[in-house]
Amino acid sequence: MTKTDTRISRPWSRVGDLFLYGLGQLRTIKKIYPGIMHLLIFWGVIIQVIGTAIKILQMGLFFPYSWPVFSQNVYLGFELVLDLAGVAILLGVLMAIIRRWIIKPRFMENSWDDIYALFLLALIPTVGFITEGFRLYSLQPSWANWSPIGNFTASIISNFSISPGTADLIHPYLFWGHVSLGLIFAASIPFTKLRHMIFTPVHIFLKSDRPTGELAAIEDIMEAEILGAGAINEFSSLDLLSFDACLQCGRCEEVCPATISGMSYSPRSLLLMLREDMAGSLLTPENGSDKTINKDLLKEGFLWSCTTCGHCLDVCPAFIRPPEQVIDIRRAQVLMTGEVPQTVGETLRNFERQGNPWGMPAPDRISWAEGIDVRVLSPGDAVDVLFYVGCAGAYDDRNKKVTRSFIEILNKLKIDYGILGDAEICCGETSRRMGNEYLFQVAAEENISLLSGYQFNKIVTLCPHGLNTIKNEYPRFGGSFQVLHASEFLAEIFSDLNLNLDNGKDFGRLTFHDSCYLGRYNNIYTQPRELLQNANLIPLEMKSAKEESFCCGGGGGAMWLETDADTRINHQRLQHALDINADTITTACPYCLIMFDDALRSKGLTDQIQVYDLVEILNQYLD
Numbered sequence: 001m002t003k004t005d006t007r008i009s010r011p012w013s014r015v016g017d018l019f020l021y022g023l024g025q026l027r028t029i030k031k032i033y034p035g036i037m038h039l040l041i042f043w044g045v046i047i048q049v050i051g052t053a054i055k056i057l058q059m060g061l062f063f064p065y066s067w068p069v070f071s072q073n074v075y076l077g078f079e080l081v082l083d084l085a086g087v088a089i090l091l092g093v094l095m096a097i098i099r100r101w102i103i104k105p106r107f108m109e110n111s112w113d114d115i116y117a118l119f120l121l122a123l124i125p126t127v128g129f130i131t132e133g134f135r136l137y138s139l140q141p142s143w144a145n146w147s148p149i150g151n152f153t154a155s156i157i158s159n160f161s162i163s164p165g166t167a168d169l170i171h172p173y174l175f176w177g178h179v180s181l182g183l184i185f186a187a188s189i190p191f192t193k194l195r196h197m198i199f200t201p202v203h204i205f206l207k208s209d210r211p212t213g214e215l216a217a218i219e220d221i222m223e224a225e226i227l228g229a230g231a232i233n234e235f236s237s238l239d240l241l242s243f244d245a246c247l248q249c250g251r252c253e254e255v256c257p258a259t260i261s262g263m264s265y266s267p268r269s270l271l272l273m274l275r276e277d278m279a280g281s282l283l284t285p286e287n288g289s290d291k292t293i294n295k296d297l298l299k300e301g302f303l304w305s306c307t308t309c310g311h312c313l314d315v316c317p318a319f320i321r322p323p324e325q326v327i328d329i330r331r332a333q334v335l336m337t338g339e340v341p342q343t344v345g346e347t348l349r350n351f352e353r354q355g356n357p358w359g360m361p362a363p364d365r366i367s368w369a370e371g372i373d374v375r376v377l378s379p380g381d382a383v384d385v386l387f388y389v390g391c392a393g394a395y396d397d398r399n400k401k402v403t404r405s406f407i408e409i410l411n412k413l414k415i416d417y418g419i420l421g422d423a424e425i426c427c428g429e430t431s432r433r434m435g436n437e438y439l440f441q442v443a444a445e446e447n448i449s450l451l452s453g454y455q456f457n458k459i460v461t462l463c464p465h466g467l468n469t470i471k472n473e474y475p476r477f478g479g480s481f482q483v484l485h486a487s488e489f490l491a492e493i494f495s496d497l498n499l500n501l502d503n504g505k506d507f508g509r510l511t512f513h514d515s516c517y518l519g520r521y522n523n524i525y526t527q528p529r530e531l532l533q534n535a536n537l538i539p540l541e542m543k544s545a546k547e548e549s550f551c552c553g554g555g556g557g558a559m560w561l562e563t564d565a566d567t568r569i570n571h572q573r574l575q576h577a578l579d580i581n582a583d584t585i586t587t588a589c590p591y592c593l594i595m596f597d598d599a600l601r602s603k604g605l606t607d608q609i610q611v612y613d614l615v616e617i618l619n620q621y622l623d
C-alpha cells in the first residue's frame, strides 16, 4: 500500500453521512424505480431482522438476556409493522424481478448470487407469513386484524381440513424453519452479493474526505518501494473495502463516457475484476496464490480508456471512486513495469525533457504573446491577479488565440495582472493522471516554490485542469493559493459592465459544454452561463448538461491517446450538439476546445458548427 487516507477525521459528519446515505439511501433513491425497490427491500429486511431478534429475546431462550414483553398496544403496533415490513420486502423483490427480467437495463447481468439473493429474500417473508398464519389460526386472538397478512394466511389455512390444535403442533416447526432461513441468510452474506449490506455502510462511513478532484499522493515517493498498485495487495485497505462495497448496481457504467462510446472499459467491470482478484488471492495466501491483477485490466483499451471525468463517483451510492483505482494501476504500469501505450510513453518523455506534455521548449511558452501588450512579472513583483496561462494556452495553436483574447479582456478591463512568461512551468496534471506521480510531485513542488516568489492576491486560469490541480492538489504539498477559473473571475466583473451588444457576430443556436474539471470537480456551472446571458446569449442545453455533463474525451491523459474512430468520446459529445441543431459550441476548457475541434475536423463538420472558448465570445462585446 503506497497511499494513505485520513479515515477518522470528522466522526460526527461521518455518522451523519451513514444516516443519510446508508440508512436513508439518499443517493440510491435518486433513480426512482431502483431506488424505491432497494429502499423497500433494505428497510423491510432491517425491520424484520430487528423484529425477529426481539421475538426470540422475548421467548427467554437466552436468559438472562431477554426483552421485556410489550404492553398489548405496543405489541399490536409491533405486529403490524412486522407485517408491513414483510410486504415491503416482497414488493421490492417483485420490482427487482420485473426490472431484471422484463425491463432489462443494458448493463444488468443476472449472476447466480443475484438469483439466490432474490430467492432467499422472497422465501423468508413468505415462510414468515405462513408461520404467522398458523399461529393466528391456532390462537384465534381478538387482535388478529393487526397482523393483516398473517390473518389472511390464517383464513386460507382454515379452508383446509386442519384443526387449530394441529396448527398449534405445526407452528413451532414453521417458526424454527423461518429462523433457520434467517440464519442461512445471515451465513450467506460473506459469500454472496448480500455482502454489500455490511460493506457498503462501512465504506460510506470510512470514505475518503479528500476533495473528489484530489488524487491520493504516494507518500515519501523517493523512498517508497511500492509505487501504485501492480498487485491486489498493493491497494489501500479502503480500496479493498470498496471492492466488496460495490453493489454491482451499474450506475457508474450507465454514465461512463468510455462505456457509452463502446469501449471495452467499464468502471463496474473494473471493480468486479478487482474483487475477483482479491477473493482469489488475499483470501488464500497460504496457497502462495498469484497476487498480480487480472491481465485484462492492463490492456490498453481498458486501463487507458478512463478520462477521469468523475461522473461515476458522483452517482455511486457506495461513494466508490473508480478512477482512483485506475490511476493506482497506471502508476504501477508507468513507474514499476514501464508497460504503457506508446503515446503515453512519448507524452511523459516530453514532460521529462521539456517540462510539458507538448514537448515544446520553455522559451516558446511566451510565443503566443508576440505583438500584444502583456506584463511579464519578475520575481518579487506584486499584482492583484497572476494569470497562470498553462501549457495548452501557451503551446496549442488553437488555444493560443483564446489566451490572447483573455489578455485583451484583462487589458480592456484595466485589471492589475501579470504572467510568469517563460518562467511558468506545467502544473503536472497530465503526468499525474497518466500515472507518473513522481513527475507530478516534482512539478508541484517546483511550481509552489516559483509561485511563492511573487506577490499576488489570486491566480486566474483558463484551464480547469490547472485550476483543479493548483486549488485542490497543491495544498497537500504546501501550496495554498486562491485560484479562480476565468469564468468565475469574469462573472464578478461582467454583471456590472455595459457590453456593446452590437459588436458580437451571429452565433446562431449556441450551446455551452460543461468541462468535467470545471463543473463536476469544482462546481462551476452557473458563472459561464451567466456570462453568456450578460451578452444576450441564452445557451441551449444539450442532453447531458451541468451535473449530468458528458465528457469531451480529453481528460485523464486521454487527449494524448490514439483511440479507435468508432469509439471516440468526442464524437459522441459532438452528436449531442448536433441533436439540438447547435450552430456554436462554447467551451471553457482548452482540452474541450481541442477535442471538439478534432471531432468537427474528423467528421468534416467545420463549416456546419463553430466552436469557441467563452472568453473569445465575451471579448467581442467589450470595446
Ligand code: SF4
Residues within 6 Å of the ligand: 252, 255, 256, 257, 258, 259, 266, 267, 305, 306, 307, 308, 309, 310, 311, 312, 313, 322, 323
Ligand atoms: S471517471 Fe468517467 S471515464 Fe472514468 S470510470 Fe468514471 S465515468 Fe468512466
Ligand code: SF4
Residues within 6 Å of the ligand: 245, 246, 247, 248, 249, 250, 251, 252, 253, 267, 268, 271, 312, 315, 316, 317, 318, 319, 320, 322
Ligand atoms: S462502483 Fe458504485 S455505481 Fe458502480 S456498480 Fe459499484 S456501487 Fe454501483
